[in-house]
Amino acid sequence: MIPPGKALCAAGIIVGLLAFFWRDTFNPDSISGARVLLTGASTGIGEQMAYHYSRFGAEIVLTARRGTLLQKVMEKCLQLGAKQVFYIQADMSSPQAPEKPVLLLIGGLDHLVLNHIGGTPFRMWDGDVEHTRWLMQVNFLSYVALASAALPILAESKGSLIVVSSLTGKISTPFTTSYSATKFALDGFFSSLRHELAMQKQDVCITLCILGLIDTEMALEKTRGKVYMSAYPAAEAALAIIKGGATRAREVFYPWWLELLCCLRDWFPNQRDVVIQSFYNYTSA
Numbered sequence: 398m399i400p401p402g403k404a405l406c407a408a409g410i411i412v413g414l415l416a417f418f419w420r421d422t423f424n425p426d427s428i429s430g431a432r433v434l435l436t437g438a439s440t441g442i443g444e445q446m447a448y449h450y451s452r453f454g455a456e457i458v459l460t461a462r463r464g465t466l467l468q469k470v471m472e473k474c475l476q477l478g479a480k481q482v483f484y485i486q487a488d489m490s491s492p493q494a495p496e497k498p499v500l501l502l503i504g505g506l507d508h509l510v511l512n513h514i515g516g517t518p519f520r521m522w523d524g525d526v527e528h529t530r531w532l533m534q535v536n537f538l539s540y541v542a543l544a545s546a547a548l549p550i551l552a553e554s555k556g557s558l559i560v561v562s563s564l565t566g567k568i569s570t571p572f573t574t575s576y577s578a579t580k581f582a583l584d585g586f587f588s589s590l591r592h593e594l595a596m597q598k599q600d601v602c603i604t605l606c607i608l609g610l611i612d613t614e615m616a617l618e619k620t621r622g623k624v625y626m627s628a629y630p631a632a633e634a635a636l637a638i639i640k641g642g643a644t645r646a647r648e649v650f651y652p653w654w655l656e657l658l659c660c661l662r663d664w665f666p667n668q669r670d671v672v673i674q675s676f677y678n679y680t681s682a
């Protein structure tokens with residue numbers, strides 16, 4: 398038997414180590430004056446990120462398709478304390494679009510936040526390959542194009558490349574075939590690129606963000622009656638992403654316990670799949 402004193406001591410050391418590794422090292426000053434390009438900034442998590450960056454005093458370029466919404470977000474950003482805000486309309490389903498916002502970065506760039514996604518149905522696979530091809534362009538290829546255009550600028554500033562993904566980009570879930578594929582693709586591309594940047598001793602960090610169900614209008618509307626899970630607040634998800642990018646974390650998990658799920662992912666695959674499926678309403682799709 399282990400003496401209780403020693404067991405307590407060991408538990409204390411473990412708790413201490415966990416607290417050390419999970420401590421919040423975020424310093425808001427590191428974002429004050431930072432130059433940020435944020436995609437998908439007209440609604441949802443992107444809009445919330447725009448407001449947080451503004452409170453921290455960043456200079457922001459916003460992009461999405463709808464100019465009227467971007468205009469409103471821009472005005473609120475200025476009220477909240479953003480040093481400078483521009484917006485540019487671009488449709489990422491067009492292969493030429495990603496260069497447009499990058500052309501605005503004459504003054505340099507510190508954070509590139511890739512966040513936009515194309516609309517996709519939340520239901521069983523219906524064989525629509527054309528939709529998958531289109532979604533790959535919007536959710537994946539445009540990220541690759543934006544990142545490659547911005548990399549030389551980020552290399553100069555030793556900046557952060559922040560890629561917003563999803564739990565379904567680490568563990569596949571039902572009703573998300575094409576979406577899940579685009580998010581897995583992001584992990585493959587950007588984790589490989591992270592290796593190469595390290596090998597070339599380039600000081601650009603890549604932060605991949607793994608989010609659970611978040612209460613954006615789009616997500617709530619799509620999942621209503623189809624998923625038995627509660628959604629987490631978009632403003633908190635947005636802050637977790639920003640902190641991860643600013644502290645140069647390789648991955649961000651929000652809520653935090655998704656990291657445990659991802660660690661355990663391949664331990665009991667059959668049981669895992671049964672549990673996952675039990676959260677989805679089969680008759681709704």
Ligand SMILES: NC(=O)c1ccc[n+]([C@@H]2O[C@H](COP(=O)([O-])OP(=O)(O)OC[C@H]3O[C@@H](n4cnc5c(N)ncnc54)[C@H](OP(=O)(O)O)[C@@H]3O)[C@@H](O)[C@H]2O)c1
Pocket residue numbers: 436437438439440441442443460461462463464466487488489490511512513514515516535561562563564608609610611612613614615616
């Ligand atoms: N909400 C969730 O439950 C959840 C869960 C896990 C991960 N995430 C991730 O979080 C990120 C943000 O999601 P969200 O829930 O905030 O989504 P959202 O509210 O639907 O926002 C999507 C953004 O992308 C823009 N967009 C859509 N199609 C576009 C196109 N063709 N070209 C350029 N921009 C386009 C939209 O603006 P316009 O329509 O004006 O273009 C909007 O600003 C995504 O990467 C998503 O995968 C979300």
Ligand SMILES: *[C@@H]1O[C@H](CO)[C@@H](O)[C@H](O)[C@H]1NC(C)=O
Pocket residue numbers: 622623678679680681682
């Ligand atoms: C499952 O979906 C069906 C069909 O849309 C719906 O009638 C039912 O209420 C849903 N079940 C739950 C528990 O939400």
